[in-house]
Amino acid sequence: MPVISKRGKHAIPSPIRFLAPYASAAEDRGVKVHYMNIGQPDINTPVEAMERVRNTDMKILKYTPSAGVDSYREKLVTYYQRFEVGVKKKDILVTTGASEAISLVLNSCLDIGDEVIVPEPFYANYLGYAHATGVQIQPIPTFIENSFALPDISDFEPLIGPKTKAIFLCNPNNPTGGIYGRVDLEALGQLVKKHDLYLIVDEVYREFCYDEDFYSVLRLAGLEKHTVVIDSISKRFSACGARIGSIVSQNEDLIKACLTFAQLRLSAPGFGQLLGEATLDLPSVYLEGIRDEYDLRRRTLIHRLKKMPGVLCYLPKGAFYAFARLPVADTGKFCQWMLESFSFNNETVMLAPGAGFYATKGRGLDEVRIAYILNTGDIERAMDCLEAGLERYRWISGLVD
Amino acid sequence: MPVISKRGKHAIPSPIRFLAPYASAAEDRGVKVHYMNIGQPDINTPVEAMERVRNTDMKILKYTPSAGVDSYREKLVTYYQRFEVGVKKKDILVTTGASEAISLVLNSCLDIGDEVIVPEPFYANYLGYAHATGVQIQPIPTFIENSFALPDISDFEPLIGPKTKAIFLCNPNNPTGGIYGRVDLEALGQLVKKHDLYLIVDEVYREFCYDEDFYSVLRLAGLEKHTVVIDSISKRFSACGARIGSIVSQNEDLIKACLTFAQLRLSAPGFGQLLGEATLDLPSVYLEGIRDEYDLRRRTLIHRLKKMPGVLCYLPKGAFYAFARLPVADTGKFCQWMLESFSFNNETVMLAPGAGFYATKGRGLDEVRIAYILNTGDIERAMDCLEAGLERYRWISGLVD
Numbered sequence: 001m002p003v004i005s006k007r008g009k010h011a012i013p014s015p016i017r018f019l020a021p022y023a024s025a026a027e028d029r030g031v032k033v034h035y036m037n038i039g040q041p042d043i044n045t046p047v048e049a050m051e052r053v054r055n056t057d058m059k060i061l062k063y064t065p066s067a068g069v070d071s072y073r074e075k076l077v078t079y080y081q082r083f084e085v086g087v088k089k090k091d092i093l094v095t096t097g098a099s100e101a102i103s104l105v106l107n108s109c110l111d112i113g114d115e116v117i118v119p120e121p122f123y124a125n126y127l128g129y130a131h132a133t134g135v136q137i138q139p140i141p142t143f144i145e146n147s148f149a150l151p152d153i154s155d156f157e158p159l160i161g162p163k164t165k166a167i168f169l170c171n172p173n174n175p176t177g178g179i180y181g182r183v184d185l186e187a188l189g190q191l192v193k194k195h196d197l198y199l200i201v202d203e204v205y206r207e208f209c210y211d212e213d214f215y216s217v218l219r220l221a222g223l224e225k226h227t228v229v230i231d232s233i234s235k236r237f238s239a240c241g242a243r244i245g246s247i248v249s250q251n252e253d254l255i256k257a258c259l260t261f262a263q264l265r266l267s268a269p270g271f272g273q274l275l276g277e278a279t280l281d282l283p284s285v286y287l288e289g290i291r292d293e294y295d296l297r298r299r300t301l302i303h304r305l306k307k308m309p310g311v312l313c314y315l316p317k318g319a320f321y322a323f324a325r326l327p328v329a330d331t332g333k334f335c336q337w338m339l340e341s342f343s344f345n346n347e348t349v350m351l352a353p354g355a356g357f358y359a360t361k362g363r364g365l366d367e368v369r370i371a372y373i374l375n376t377g378d379i380e381r382a383m384d385c386l387e388a389g390l391e392r393y394r395w396i397s398g399l400v401d
Numbered sequence: 402m403p404v405i406s407k408r409g410k411h412a413i414p415s416p417i418r419f420l421a422p423y424a425s426a427a428e429d430r431g432v433k434v435h436y437m438n439i440g441q442p443d444i445n446t447p448v449e450a451m452e453r454v455r456n457t458d459m460k461i462l463k464y465t466p467s468a469g470v471d472s473y474r475e476k477l478v479t480y481y482q483r484f485e486v487g488v489k490k491k492d493i494l495v496t497t498g499a500s501e502a503i504s505l506v507l508n509s510c511l512d513i514g515d516e517v518i519v520p521e522p523f524y525a526n527y528l529g530y531a532h533a534t535g536v537q538i539q540p541i542p543t544f545i546e547n548s549f550a551l552p553d554i555s556d557f558e559p560l561i562g563p564k565t566k567a568i569f570l571c572n573p574n575n576p577t578g579g580i581y582g583r584v585d586l587e588a589l590g591q592l593v594k595k596h597d598l599y600l601i602v603d604e605v606y607r608e609f610c611y612d613e614d615f616y617s618v619l620r621l622a623g624l625e626k627h628t629v630v631i632d633s634i635s636k637r638f639s640a641c642g643a644r645i646g647s648i649v650s651q652n653e654d655l656i657k658a659c660l661t662f663a664q665l666r667l668s669a670p671g672f673g674q675l676l677g678e679a680t681l682d683l684p685s686v687y688l689e690g691i692r693d694e695y696d697l698r699r700r701t702l703i704h705r706l707k708k709m710p711g712v713l714c715y716l717p718k719g720a721f722y723a724f725a726r727l728p729v730a731d732t733g734k735f736c737q738w739m740l741e742s743f744s745f746n747n748e749t750v751m752l753a754p755g756a757g758f759y760a761t762k763g764r765g766l767d768e769v770r771i772a773y774i775l776n777t778g779d780i781e782r783a784m785d786c787l788e789a790g791l792e793r794y795r796w797i798s799g800l801v802d
Contacts, residue, residue, distance in 0.1 A: 001509070001597060001626045001627075002598055002599045002652075003592075004654050005510055005513055005658070006512050007508060007509075008509035008658035008659075008661075008662070009658065011508075011509075011658055012661070013664065014664050014665075015665065017742065037784055038464075040463055041461070042427025042461070043461070045459075045460070045461055049552060053454065053455075053457075053672065054455050056454075056455065057456070057481065057673070059445045059642055060443070060444070060445055060446055060639055061639070061642040062441055062641055063441055063641040063642055064642055096497055096666070096670075097667065099666035100666065107406065107409060108406055108409035109405070109406055109414075110406050111408055112408075112513065114508075128473065128662075128664075128665040132508065132665060134535070150609065166403070178629070189526045196403050196404075197403055201627050209471075210729055214746050225402045226403055238461055239462045240462065240464040240667070240668070241464055241668060241670065242670065242671065243465050243652055243666075243668070243669070243670045251403075254405060254409075257406070257412055258409075259412070260409075260412035261409070263415050264415075264500060264530055265497070265498060265500035266498065267642060268644070269670040269672070270643065271454065271643070271670070271672035271676075271791065275672075277460070302479065303454040330427055334567075348423045349626050380729060399500050
C-alpha cells in the first residue's frame with residue numbers, strides 16, 4: 001500500500017478544527033451556536049458588487065491573464081493611492097485569496113529550511129503555509145500585558161541568522177487587533193535594509209483601523225526592493241468566498257518569480273475578479289459605514305469582556321479580533337466544554353483557543369481569540385453565554401480540584 | 402537587497418510564454434492571430450449554468466467548506482457513476498481547478514526529492530508543479546511513430562527505484578490525444594500494486610473520447626488505496642475561469658492529507674462551485690453535442706494536416722489536441738517566425754512548440770501541439786496559414802542554408 005508523504009502526514013491542521021464536531025453536535029441538540037471563532041463576517045457582500053456578477057453578459061468564462069484582469073489591476077492602483085501608496089499595475093499580481101499570495105511569496109522569497117521571523121501570536125495558517133512551503137517560522141514573542149505591542153528592534157537582532165530571509169507581519173493584526181504605525185515600520189525598515197531581508201506585511205485588515213490612520217509598509221522610502229504586501233478583498237467587502245487577493249511589491253524580480261509560479265495555476269477566479277473590480281467602484285463612504293459598524297461591535301465586545309471577573313483584555317485598535325486571557329487553565333478544554341456541556345438560554349458561543357496562534361509550545365493556553373463579526377445583539381447574547389459559562393466552569397473546576 | 406529564493410529563480414516558466422509578446426505584436430500590426438496554442442475553447446459556457454450564477458440570491462459570499470460545497474460534492478458522486486465509478490462524497494475534495502488538485506496530491510503523496518514517473522510528452526505544467534513541490538519527474542518516453550502509445554510495462558520497471566512514489570498519467574492525454582484503455586490501466590494497476598506506488602490520473606478530458614468509451618482508473622478493483630483522480634470542469638464545460646476541480650480517491654488517508662493542506666486556503670471559489678453544481682443538472686445530451694462538435698474539429702484539423710507535405714500526424718482519440726511533427730528543425734523558432742514575420746491573408750496561427758512538453762532535452766524539437774478549440778471555419782483558416790507558412794519557411798530556410 002502506498003504511504004502518505006511525511007509532509008502530508010505532518011501537515012498542520014487548523015487549530016480550531018478539532019472543535020467543529022462539538023459545534024455540529026450542539027446544533028444537532030438544538031443549541032444555537034454563536035460563531036465567533038472565525039473571521040466570517042455576518043455583513044452582506046455589497047449589493048452593487050453582487051449585481052455586477054448577476055448582470056454579467058459574459059458568454060465564455062475564460063481563463064483570465066495569470067497576473068489578473070487588466071482593468072481590475074488598474075483600479076487597484078487607484079485604490080492603493082487612497083493610502084498614499086504609489087504603485088503601478090506591473091507591481092500588482094491578483095491571487096486566489098490572500099492564502100495563495102502567502103504561498104507564492106514564501107516560495108519566491110525563501111528556500112526550504114530558510115527562516116522567517118513572525119511576532120507571535122500570529123494568524124494560525126501562517127504556520128500551515130510555512131510547513132507546506134518548507135520554511136521555518138522563528139517566532140518573536142509579544143505579550144498581552146502591553147497589548148501585544150511590537151518588540152524592541154534590539155529583540156529582533158539575535159533572531160537574525162544566515163537562514164533568515166524575511167520578517168512577516170500582519171497589520172492590523174490578526175489575532176491581536178494591534179496596529180503597527182509609521183514609527184514601528186520605519187524601525188523595521190532599517191532593520192531589513194541592514195540585513196537584506198524582505199518585510200512582508202499582510203494588510204488585509206487595512207480598512208479596519210478605528211483610532212488612527214493606517215500606514216502601509218509600501219510607503220517606506222528606499223525600501224522598494226524589500227517590502228511586499230499581501231492583500232485580500234475577503235474581509236473588507238465580506239466576500240470571503242470570492243477567493244480574490246493580491247501581492248503588491250515594487251521588487252520586479254519578486255513579482256516575476258511569483259508570476260511564474262502563478263502561471264502554473266493559469267488564472268485567479270473570473271467571477272471573483274469581476275466582483276473585486278466592482279467593489280472598487282463603491283463610494284468610500286461604504287467602507288466608512290462598515291468601519292463604524294465594526295467599531296461599535298468592538299466596543300460592545302470589550303465592554304462586556306472587561307466586566308467579566310478574571311478576564312484580561314484591552315481595546316484592540318484594528319482588524320476585528322480581540323485576544324483575551326480567560327480565568328481558565330486551558331482554553332482548548334474550556335471552548336470544547338462550552339460546546340459540549342454548556343448552554344445558556346439554549347445558546348452557546350464558539351471561540352478560538354489561543355494556543356493555536358503560537359509557535360512556542362505552552363504559550364496562549366489561557367487565551368482566546370474572539371472575532372467580532374456578529375451584530376451587537378448577537379455579541380451581547382454570545383457574551384451572556386461566555387459570562388455564564390466562565391462562572392459555571394470555575395465552579396465546576398473548583399469542585400473537581 | 403534581498404534576493405529571490407533559488408526555487409523562485411528557477412521556477413519553470415510556461416514553455417509557450419516566450420511567444421506571447423510576438424502574438425501581441427502581430428495583433429498590434431493588425432494581423433488576426435488564430436490561437437491554437439492553449440486549451441481555451443471558443444465554445445460558450447452552458448447558458449443554464451451561467452444563469453444559475455446570475456440568478457443567485459446569495460447575500461453573503463461566504464467561505465464554503467474546505468472540502469467543497471456539500472450539495473456539489475453529492476452531485477459529483479452521481480456524475481462519476483455515469484462512468485461506473487462508485488465513490489462516495491467523502492472521497493471527493495473540491496479544489497481550485499485541476500492545478501490546485503495536482504499540487505495538493507503531489508504534496509500529499511511525495512516528499513521533496515521523491516520521484517514520479519510520467520509518460521512524455523506531458524502537459525507542460527506538470528514540470529512546473531513538480532519543481533514547485535520539489536519532486537522529480539522521471540519521464541518515460543513515448544513516440545509519435547506509434548501515436549504515443551503507453552510503453553510496455555517492462556519499460557517502466559527499470560525506472561522504479563526507492564524514491565519512486567507514483568505514476569502520473571493524463572487520460573485522455575494532453576498533449577498527445579492518446580487514450581489509455583482498460584488493458585493499459587489494468588497492467589499499470591498490477592505494477593503500482595507490486596511496488597506500492599500511487600497511480601494518479603488526470604482525467605479532465607474524460608468527456609472527450611471520440612472512438613471508444615472512457616475507462617476511469619477508479620474502476621480498477623482492489624486498487625482503492627493506490628488510485629487518485631485529478632478532475633476539472635474547465636474543459637468539459639468551457640468554464641476555465643471558474644477555477645473548479647476536484648480530487649477523487651478512496652484512499653482516506655490521502656484525502657485527509659489533501660484536506661489538511663486545503664484547509665489552509667479555506668475554501669474553493671464560491672461562484673465557481675455554484676456554476677459547477679449547475680453543470681451537473683444539464684442533460685447528458687449537452688456533452689454529447691459538445692463531443693460531436695470537437696469530433697468534427699478533430700477530423701477537420703487532421704484532414705488538413707495530413708495533406709501538408711512533410712507533416713507527420715495521426716488521428717488523436719481523445720482530448721482536444723493534436724501532436725504533430727513538422728518539417729522544420731526547431732518549432733520554437735518556426736512558431737515565433739509565424740507570429741513575427743509571416744501572415745497569410747493578414748492572418749496567422751499560434752501553436753505550442755513541442756519541446757516544452759518533454760523533460761528530456763532535445764526531444765520534441767520538430768513537434769507542435771495544436772489545440773482544436775476553434776470552430777471549423779477558423780481551423781480551416783488557421784491551417785491555410787500553417788500550410789502557406791510551412792511552404793514559405795522551407796523556402797526561406799533553403800535560401801539561408
